[in-house]
Amino acid sequence: MKILVIEDEKKVANFLQKGLKEEQYVVDVAYDGLEGEHLAKTNDYDLILLDIMLPGKDGIEILKTLRQCQVNIPVIMLTAKEMVEDKIKGFNAGCDDYISKPFSFEELLVRIRAVLRRGGGALSNVITFADLTLDLISHKVIRAGREIELTAKEYTLLEYLVRNPNRVLTRTMIAEHVWDYNYDSFTNVIDVYINYLRNKVDRGFDTKLIHTVRGVGYVLKEEQKK
Numbered sequence: 001m002k003i004l005v006i007e008d009e010k011k012v013a014n015f016l017q018k019g020l021k022e023e024q025y026v027v028d029v030a031y032d033g034l035e036g037e038h039l040a041k042t043n044d045y046d047l048i049l050l051d052i053m054l055p056g057k058d059g060i061e062i063l064k065t066l067r068q069c070q071v072n073i074p075v076i077m078l079t080a081k082e083m084v085e086d087k088i089k090g091f092n093a094g095c096d097d098y099i100s101k102p103f104s105f106e107e108l109l110v111r112i113r114a115v116l117r118r119g120g121g122a123l124s125n126v127i128t129f130a131d132l133t134l135d136l137i138s139h140k141v142i143r144a145g146r147e148i149e150l151t152a153k154e155y156t157l158l159e160y161l162v163r164n165p166n167r168v169l170t171r172t173m174i175a176e177h178v179w180d181y182n183y184d185s186f187t188n189v190i191d192v193y194i195n196y197l198r199n200k201v202d203r204g205f206d207t208k209l210i211h212t213v214r215g216v217g218y219v220l221k222e223e224q225k226k
């Protein structure tokens with residue numbers, strides 16, 4: 001899951017970036033409204049945390065522009081004031097939720113999960129595919145009743161696959177959502193991690209879930225071993 005933070009207070013922005021990375025989100029930060037709007041229009045984010053008072057262009061105007069441009073990425077507004085007027089403006093401009101500063105990081109995480117869940121159509125903190133279950137809070141992964149131990153990066157990769165089942169995911173898409181640096185075609189890091197996941201998730205099962213689409217990328221689907 002890739003999150004864009006648009007926040008000019010460096011202290012708050014850095015705190016958010018650090019905390020979200022610890023939760024295995026991929027995070028980009030813009031300290032200026034115009035830069036933030038540009039990033040939001042040109043990247044495929046899963047969520048935007050948007051401050052209201054920003055240099056360049058304020059958060060409400062950015063949100064209006066994004067929605068006018070059919071950019072429908074979920075947005076949580078970060079508002080400094082407990083002002084009803086700001087909240088109404090935010091919701092009218094198309095935000096999905098807001099949180100008032102100062103806020104607890106735990107509360108923000110709950111709101112982020114709730115907004116992502118609505119977007120993904122999931123009704124709980126658990127997502128499933130076939131006999132595979134992922135707990136989005138504890139990061140516990142179970143296949144056919146057996147717990148699978150994954151590293152943080154393996155978990156992030158698997159969560160991205162499970163959130164996009166039966167859809168071919170290119171290496172570029174995977175790189176953008178799971179790694180926070182631009183994919184370098186000379187590295188085979190994605191293939192290496194897919195192999196780690198296959199060994200842990202598919203090995204020993206007749207039905208394989210992780211499949212290679214030659215020359216393109218990978219797809220999560222149910223397919224019997226031939």
Ligand code: CA
Nearest residue numbers: 008051053054
């Ligand atoms: Ca601000």
